[in-house]
Amino acid sequence: MAPSQTHWVIAALETFFCPLPNFTIPASHTCEFRNYERTRPDQIAERIRDADIVIVSILPLTAEVLSAETAPHLKMVSVIASGTDAVDLATCRARGIVVGNTPHCNVTTVTEHVLGLYFATRRSIMLTHSLTRAGDWAVKGSQQTTMNGPDGKPPRTAREELVGIIGYGAIGRNIEVTAKTLGMKTIVAGRKGAPAPEGRVSFETVIRGCSVLIVCLPRLPETLNLISEAEFNQMKPYSLLINVSRGGIVDEKALVSALKERKIAGAGTDVYSQEPAEPANSVLLAPDTADLNLVMTPHLAWYADETIDNYGRACTENIAEFVTIGKPKYQVF
Structure with a gap:
């Protein structure tokens, strides 16, 4: 059912990540647009107090700030993102707040980033780069x-x-x-x-048999620590994890241990249990990981001009359809 109102207060809380295009809604409606480049958690309540629609990317919308x-x-x-784990969906359901996201907008760039992390880890590019800068090539004569x-063999070719693809949404398929x-x-x-459905292979078989594991699935209660010590113990010594x-889906402490103990050959990650990640809050960035074949990027696999255009279009379509028919084009519920 279409909403009865025609004037809307729209608060975009973090346009730093993804600037919005020139925003228009259907001609029969008007809007007051409040654009905030960055919003701290303690500023959310004040900024959404009289908002009808809120636009966010990763800012946590808790039950408290979503309350009546x-x-x-x-x-x-x-939500300008595919994932909605930062939003308390239970509170939204209880209050009848509609949630829309922007799926499939970053498929191309995340796929390309996966390939970048794969080649960087399989070819030990960051590690040999650091050693070359330090003069180790000249000392040893070869790298x-x-x-x-860990099996003592040279790197494999593609x-x-x-x-093994863990998570078979749009990104996994691409x-x-x-x-x-x-x-x-x-x-x-x-x-x-x-049991694995037709066309898939059991999770345990993938863990044990694959030389490259790519994790690209949502963060849900059932996917937390999906890959931990038990899984690393079963992987091939020449395997990579991307x-x-x-x-939170990959147990970071277990990953560091697996790399130090040479249970796997390398890892690349764009995501962290705590973000922004830094040495004080992430074992992946601790000083004792500097000599590991571990390539880390700061949650920017999505970032590209194409992605930003796609996000802007999808967000505009979501809001336009919500104000006219009560249902965003990309509705979570």
């Missing part, structure tokens, strides 16, 4: 052994890889297609602890 006491007029949350895996163009073999994991999903 704090945001009595709130009718819609528009070949630095590139060897055509020798068996890639990674599969792109990996095959490089000559990689691919399999898709089923749910952990459950994580572009959300922090």
